Amino acid sequence: MARVKRLERIVALTKELTDKPFQLFPFSYFCDKFTVAKSTLSEDVQTVRNGLAAYDLGIIETVAGASGGVRFIPYHTAKSDNQFLGELCERLNSPDRVLPGGMIYMNDLILNPQIVSRLGEIIMQRSIELKPQYIMTVETKGIPLGLSAAKAFNIPMVMARKEARITEGPAVSISYLSGSTKKIQSMSLPKKALPHGARVLVIDDFMRAGGTANGLCELAEEVGAEVVGVYLFIAAKDPAKKLVREYASLLTLRGVDETSKAVDIVPEML
Helix, strand or coil: CCCCCHHHHHHHHHHHHHHCCCCCECHHHHHHHHCCCHHHHHHHHHHHHHHHHHCCCCEEEEECCCCCEEEEECCCCHHHHHHHHHHHHHHHCCHHHEECCCEECCHHHHCCHHHHHHHHHHHHHHHHHHCCCEEEEECCCHHHHHHHHHHHHCCCEEEEECCCCHHHCCEEEEEEECCCCCCEEEEEEECCCCCCCCEEEEEEEEECCCHHHHHHHHHHHHCCCEEEEEEEEEEECCCCCCCCCCCEEEEEEEEEECCCCEEEEEECCC
């Protein structure tokens, strides 16, 4: 392979690092890939670090030592995240989003790759101290947000189903009480999905009373995993007492009036 120019090398370096958040690349990997000395690569890494930091696009971290290297960590300032969530609330508070039964239409947002990718990064930043090894969600609306958070952490995602599928092998199933409808429902997870003792962060798109989130926690614990946290895109303010003990959300639904079409969703600011 012909020796590439520095600008081309920096573009390739940035692409590879940002595609795999938190993955520690040995310096030797890039030195061999680009056929450059470590000192030259260090200058390239510094250039990438400065560029990403200047535009609030993430952090480049270097780790010293024989087992060290370089990695990318998604990061945005709290001000930038708060502004993003605030703009999202403005869109969600539109009267034309109110559906029969006081529900709110949000598929166009949680299925938008750019929006949900940023939401996943915000969840990662706000829960990084939990050190999850897996993201867990339930079909179907929780999948985009769960997968985006998993990508931001660079960890696997597992998905609970409402009914077990024979194509996924033996499964563990539980029954849980829906907090909003007060009906008994069920969900299942393949036994091979989570190793014993895995640290799990539960993620879902919406929570009213917490029945589904609590069911996910119980299911994870049933297969021997440890639930380290619960994160929602939107959590309703009422009822105040949830079925899940501790949780965090990006947005809070304070109220919706089906008659006047008034919606009150606010961001959880940092």
